[in-house]
Amino acid sequence: MGLSYTGRFAPSPTGLLHAGSLVAALASWLDARGHNGQWLVRIEDVDTTRCVPGADQAILQQLAAFGLVADGPVMWQSHCNAAYQGALDTLVKKGWAYPCGCSRKDIETAIASAQAPSVARHQAAVYPGTCREGLKGKPARAWRLDVQAVQTALGLPVITHWTDRRLGPQQQKVAEEVGDFVLRRADGLWAYQLAVVVDDAAQGVSHVVRGQDLTDNTGRQILLQRALALPTPQYLHTPLVLGANGEKLSKQNGALALDLQQPFQALNAAAHALGLPRLPENTTIDQALTHWTALHAQTLGTVFASEA
Numbered sequence: 001m002g003l004s005y006t007g008r009f010a011p012s013p014t015g016l017l018h019a020g021s022l023v024a025a026l027a028s029w030l031d032a033r034g035h036n037g038q039w040l041v042r043i044e045d046v047d048t049t050r051c052v053p054g055a056d057q058a059i060l061q062q063l064a065a066f067g068l069v070a071d072g073p074v075m076w077q078s079h080c081n082a083a084y085q086g087a088l089d090t091l092v093k094k095g096w097a098y099p100c101g102c103s104r105k106d107i108e109t110a111i112a113s114a115q116a117p118s119v120a121r122h123q124a125a126v127y128p129g130t131c132r133e134g135l136k137g138k139p140a141r142a143w144r145l146d147v148q149a150v151q152t153a154l155g156l157p158v159i160t161h162w163t164d165r166r167l168g169p170q171q172q173k174v175a176e177e178v179g180d181f182v183l184r185r186a187d188g189l190w191a192y193q194l195a196v197v198v199d200d201a202a203q204g205v206s207h208v209v210r211g212q213d214l215t216d217n218t219g220r221q222i223l224l225q226r227a228l229a230l231p232t233p234q235y236l237h238t239p240l241v242l243g244a245n246g247e248k249l250s251k252q253n254g255a256l257a258l259d260l261q262q263p264f265q266a267l268n269a270a271a272h273a274l275g276l277p278r279l280p281e282n283t284t285i286d287q288a289l290t291h292w293t294a295l296h297a298q299t300l301g302t303v304f305a306s307e308a
């Protein structure tokens, strides 16, 4: 019998796990267990400029201290260059990816001269597609996906729709709100979106459970799945854990690494953030995980209600 559920936790080794990343790890683990599925771990070290040496092994040790151990071999993105190159080659062959010679300054200038400030005022600047018609003598720096070419060739709607298991119906006009996004960066590194889509398919991931801060990537990833003829997993974005200042906990804003001397307390707090009951201090980690798995399995339809 093949497993119908494969989930994953995919930390970036830019530092140790903090309370926010433990919530995402626990949520993905519980959802896999609740579905009698398997849970995999992937180290997202594709952006080598941000990785901290040794953080990958330290994260795996942290997860083990919380009773969260992968059901299969751990995957490292830095070992997957050939797969990413193969995906880019496929897109280039179809005419759906093109080289871009624009510097950041070129893009800013093009946006200013197009006088189209209404687009994505609230987001990073949308690339205006300058190099879609050719490099015009500039050297190639990055590779981008031609979003409209993919949508037209595959008969996809301009608005990409999907249903998040917690957030409900979602939609994004990728061409307008994001633009032709980068597949391979000017510094030669693979872009996060391409790596995630290729890896989720390679690991047979059927269910993605990750932090709500990553919701905005989903439209781009679904489009890439279509372009590469890969299956689309089901998505569930978990509530974010906010720090005392009301901002998302992250390594960037100084969230503390988890205390491995008190793993149960950290796990209890993570479960509480997911709407699960706190358990008494004398509970073992194994007992707690079993208890929460059973509760979660009963309520898969209304999983991980937001609550502070």
Ligand SMILES: [Zn+2]
Pocket (backbone or CB within 6 Å): 099, 100, 101, 102, 129, 130, 131, 132
């Ligand atoms: Zn360009």
